[in-house]
Amino acid sequence: MPENALVYEIGSTTTLVNYFVDVDTEHPRFAGGAQAPTTVDQGDVTIGLLEARDALIQQIGHIQPTKVLATSSAAGGLRMSVHGLVHDMTVKAAKEAALGAGANITYLTAGKLRRTDLKKIQEQKPNIFLIAGGVDFGERDTALHNVELLLELDLDIPFIYAGNSENQEEIRLMFEEKGRERDLFICENVYPRLDQLNVEPTRAVIQNVFESHITQAQGMAKIRDTVDSHVIPTPGSVMLATKLLAEAYGDVLTLDVGGATSDVHSVTKGSEEIAAISISPEPEAKRTVEGDLGLFVNRENLLGYFTDQQLADEAQLTPEQLAHELSHYHPIPATPEAKQLACVLARKAVEISVTRHAGQLLDFYYSGGRRQGAQGKDLTMIRLVVGTGGALTRLSCAKNIMEDIPSMNKGDRLLPQEGIRVLIDREYIMASLGVLSMEYPEAALRLLENTLDI
Numbered sequence: 083m084p085e086n087a088l089v090y091e092i093g094s095t096t097t098l099v100n101y102f103v104d105v106d107t108e109h110p111r112f113a114g115g116a117q118a119p120t121t122v123d124q125g126d127v128t129i130g131l132l133e134a135r136d137a138l139i140q141q142i143g144h145i146q147p148t149k150v151l152a153t154s155s156a157a158g159g160l161r162m163s164v165h166g167l168v169h170d171m172t173v174k175a176a177k178e179a180a181l182g183a184g185a186n187i188t189y190l191t192a193g194k195l196r197r198t199d200l201k202k203i204q205e206q207k208p209n210i211f212l213i214a215g216g217v218d219f220g221e222r223d224t225a226l227h228n229v230e231l232l233l234e235l236d237l238d239i240p241f242i243y244a245g246n247s248e249n250q251e252e253i254r255l256m257f258e259e260k261g262r263e264r265d266l267f268i269c270e271n272v273y274p275r276l277d278q279l280n281v282e283p284t285r286a287v288i289q290n291v292f293e294s295h296i297t298q299a300q301g302m303a304k305i306r307d308t309v310d311s312h313v314i315p316t317p318g319s320v321m322l323a324t325k326l327l328a329e330a331y332g333d334v335l336t337l338d339v340g341g342a343t344s345d346v347h348s349v350t351k352g353s354e355e356i357a358a359i360s361i362s363p364e365p366e367a368k369r370t371v372e373g374d375l376g377l378f379v380n381r382e383n384l385l386g387y388f389t390d391q392q393l394a395d396e397a398q399l400t401p402e403q404l405a406h407e408l409s410h411y412h413p414i415p416a417t418p419e420a421k422q423l424a425c426v427l428a429r430k431a432v433e434i435s436v437t438r439h440a441g442q443l444l445d446f447y448y449s450g451g452r453r454q455g456a457q458g459k460d461l462t463m464i465r466l467v468v469g470t471g472g473a474l475t476r477l478s479c480a481k482n483i484m485e486d487i488p489s490m491n492k493g494d495r496l497l498p499q500e501g502i503r504v505l506i507d508r509e510y511i512m513a514s515l516g517v518l519s520m521e522y523p524e525a526a527l528r529l530l531e532n533t534l535d536i
Contacts, residue, residue, distance in 0.1 A: 084103065084104040084105075084106060084107055085104075085105050085106040085148040085149065085522075086101065086102065086103045086104070086105065086113075086145070086146055086147050086148055086149075087101075087102045087105050087147060087148070087149045087150070087151060087518055087521070087522065088100075088101055088102075088135070088145065088147035088149070088150045088151070089101075089102070089150075089151050089152065089153070089514040089517060089518055090131055090134065090150070090151070090152040090153070090308070090309065091152070091153050091154075091316060091513055091514060092120055092122075092127060092130070092131070092152055092153065092154040092155070092156045092305075092316075093120055093155055093156060093316070094120065094155055094156055094159075095119065095120055096117050096118070096119060096120055097117060097118050097119070097120045097121075097127075097130040097131060097133075097134045097156075098115060098116075098117045098134065098510075098514075099115060099116050099117070099118075099131070099134040099135055099137075099138050100112065100114075100115040100511050100514045101113045101114055101115065101138055101142065101145055101147070102514075102518065102525070102529060104525075105149075105518070105521075105522040105525040106522065106525070107525075108524075108528075109528075110522070110525035110528055110529055111529075112509055112511060112529055112532065112533070113142055113145075114138060114141055114142040115138065115509075115510075115511070116134050116135075116137035116138035116140075116141055117134055117137065118130045118131075118133035118134035118137060119133075120156050121133075121301065122156045122299075122300060122301030122302065123301060124301065125300070125301050126301060126303075126304055127156065127301050127302050127304065127305055128304045128305065128307050128308050131305075131308045131309075132308065135308075149310065149311050149521055150308060150309050150310050150311060151309065151311045151312050151313070151517045151518060151520075151521065152305070152309045152312070152313045152314075152517070153313070153314055153315065153316040153318075153319040153513050153514070153516070153517050154296060154302070154305075154313060154314075154315065154316060155315065155316040155317070156299070156301070156302070158186065158209075158299070159184070159185075159186050159315055159316070159317075160183070160184055160185040160186060160209055160210070160288070160292050160315040160318075161185070161186050161188045161206070161207070161208045161209045161210075162180045162185040162186070162187055162188065162208055162209065162210050162211070162212055162288070163187075163188055163189045163190075163203050163206065163208035163210075163211050163212070164176045164177055164180050164187055164189070164190050164191075164212045164214075165190075165191045165192075165195065165211070165212070165213050165214070165215070165228050165232075166191075166192055166213075166214040166215050166245070167192065167193065167214070167215035167216055167221060167224045167225070167245075168192060168193075169192040170362060171217075171273055171276075172214040172215050172216065172217075172245065172272065172273045173190065173191075173192045173214070174362075175214060175272035175273040175279050175280070175281060176212050176213075176214040176244060176272050176273075176284070177190060178272075178279065178281045178364075178365045178368060179212070179244065179272050179281040179284035179285050179288065180212055180288060181317075181368075181369045181370065181371065182281060182285045182318070182321055182365065182367055182368065182369050183284075183285040183286075183288035183289050183292075183315065183318045183321075184289070184292075184314065184315025184316065184317035184318025184319065184320075184321065184369075185210075185288065185315065185317075185318075186371070188206035188207075188208050189202055189203050189206050189208065193224060194224050194227050194228065195227070195228050195231050195232070200231060200232075200235060203232075203235065204235060204237075208237075208239060209239055209240075209292070209295065209298075209299070210239055210240050210241075210242060210288065210291055210292070210295070211232055211237075211239065211240070211241045211242065212242045212244065212284070212288070213225055213228055213229055213232070213241065213242070213243050213244070213245060214243075214244050214245040214271070214272050214273065215228070215245040215246060216245055216246030216248075216249070216271075217246065217271070217273060217274060217275055217276060218246055218247045218248065218271050218274045218275065219246070219247075219248055220246055221246065222246055222248055222249050222252075225243070225245040225246060225249055225253075226249055226252060226253070226256075229241070229243070229253055229256060230256060233256060233257075233260055233262070238265075238298075239265070239295075240265050240266075240267060240291045240295055241257075241265055241266050241267065242267045242268075242269065242284065242287055242288060242291060243266065243267070243268045243269070244268075244269050244270065244271060244272045244283075244284045244287075245271055245272075246271060247270075247271055247274075250268050253266065253268070254266065254268070267287055267290075267291055269283050269284050269286075269287045270283040270284070272284050277362070277363050278363060279363045279364070279365050281365050282365075282367075285318075289314050289315070289318055292313075292314065292315055292318075293312060293313050293314060296313050311520075311521060312517050312520050312521070313517075314516075314517050314520075316513050317338075317345055317347075317369060317371065318516070319513045319514070319515075319516030319517045320336060320338060320345065320347055320470065320512055320513050320516055321347050321367060321369055321516065322516035322517065322519055322520070323336075323512045323513070323515045323516035323519065323526070323530060324336045324347045324348075324349050324367070324468070324516075325349055325367055326515075326516070326519050326523065326526060326527055326530065327349075327466070327468065327527075327530060327534075328349035328350075328367075330527055331466055331536070332465060332466065333348075333349060333350035333351075333463050333464045333465060333466065334347075334348070334349050334350070334464065334466045334467075334468060335347070335348045335350075335436075335461060335464045335466070335467045335468070335498060336348075336467075336468045336469075336470060336512070337432060337435070337436070337467070337468070337469050337470070337471075337474055337484065338469075338470050338471035338474070339375075339376075339377065339428050339431045339432060339435070339471055339472075339473040339474055340376055340377070340471050340472055340473070341376050341377055341378035341379050341413050341472065342373070342376040342378070342379040342380060343371050343372060343373050343375065343376050343380075344371075344372045344375040344376065344431045344432070344434075344435040345369065345370070345371050345372075345435075345471075346369065346370050346371075346372075346435050346436055346438075346439040347367070347368070347369045348367070348368050348369075348439065348459060348461060348464065349366060349367045349368075350366065350459075350460070350461060350463050350464050351366050351463070352364070352459070352460025352461070352462065352463055352496070353460060353462050353463050356441075356456045356460040356462065356496060357460070359454060359455050359456050360441075360455070360456045360457070360460070361444075361455045361456065361457050362457060364441070364458065364459045364460070368439070368459050370435070370438060370439045372431075372434065372435045372438060375431045375434055375435055376431070377413070377424060377427050377428060377431065377472075377473055378411075378413040381411065381427060384427045384430050384431060385408075385427070387430055387434075388426075388430075390404065393423075393426060396426045397419075397422040397423045397425070397426045398422055399419055399422060399423065403419050404423070406419075407419050407420055407423050408423075414472075414476075415477075421477060421478070421479075424473065424477060425477055425479035425483070428473045428474070428477060428479070428480065428483060429479075429483045429486075431473075432474075432483050432484065432487070432490075433487075433490045436461075436487055436490065436497065437490065437492075437495055437497070439459060439461070440458060440459055440460075440461050440495045440496050440497050441456055441457055441458020441459045441460055441461075441495070441496040442456070442457060442458055442494045442495050442496060443455070443456055443494045443495075443496070444456065444457055444494075456496065458496065459496065460496045461496055461497055461498050462496050462497070462498065462499055464498040464502065465498070465501065465502055465503060466502070466503050466505065467484050467487060467498065467502050467503070467504045467505070468504075468505050468506075468507065468512070468534065469481070469484055469504070469505070469506045469507065470507035470510065470512040470513070471510075472510075474506065474507075475506060475507050475508060475510045476510075480506060481504050481506060484502075484504045485502070485504050487502065488500045488502065505534040505535065505536065506534070506535075507533050507534060508533055508534075508535065509532075509533040510533075511529065511533050512530065512533065515529055515530050515533075
């Protein structure tokens, strides 16, 4: 009998459910989707899951899943506190590993922790600690100092150590003395040598730890009653789908403009020319999240980039129409005027988030003259740009916005060049397909090709 998969996307406010049939065959199919309010705040996430499932059954009839998976950004998502040695080296590497796994970084430090840091960490209430520091066989004391202080906080959360490999036995001993061996997860150094990133092993461990500990979050305790397979962070699932697409079609940039944040995922090695002048390493797969750029929760930040006249002109609205739309602003634009305004804000969110994600060319001056260098992520080899998330899958202007990304370059940014191909996740299932790929990679790719019309 063919296998079918049910995938829940447990968001902070809404739970989506998508049903895929024949996922073990050459012809998988997206059968339909439904949604319901997320019920973490009611102390039981399965209320919303089952409500969404019932809505799906009413829509498409009988379902018979052989596998149930989920992505989650509820209960704050994956909240990580990240601590390294040098900001531009081990801290950067640890940050890349955490963001690529789908984490929200609640606190980030370089060097030895202080009392003020410990106080802020307690206030932020992270789900996981990630500790790095020191290249292999290099500096040892900072990571050991930080682990010791974090253990004294007595927070009942997992620790991931991804620093100097010489510290591993010492750190194991520290956890044994506290009776907390089960809370420690040791992986390869994220920065084993100067100018070398090694983030993928840590990303895998982060997602595994999240999956095994997600039930500890408020309201999530009964999630295993409904989900019998993987549960990973929603942004991490989008990254998995982006990687899957890159393996088949080459370098990819994925954009997700939401109500609260704008996420950018890229999978590319960049050009050899830029690599030759780069002053610091970048991961092949990179995620950035702009917490100040959202079309609803953070719309005031986007509005701040315009005067009222500029906003009215770009949205092609009269001052009176603009005032009305701003005073009746809704997360899902319904009128033509509201959609025109949303398009202007979405364009600004794309421009800023992609520019922040991309690296830039720099001029260095020394006794022999001027030399050009590069810093940050090189996106110049990307030819495929994908739009997912609420805004870029629902607004008719989305494709035009993304096609204009090369023209958003101010001259020094390493953005995609002219000639990019833009695709839209028209069925809004990319996040579901990322976690599905952990069980059915071939089916996930075919379904991804279908929703993107490749």
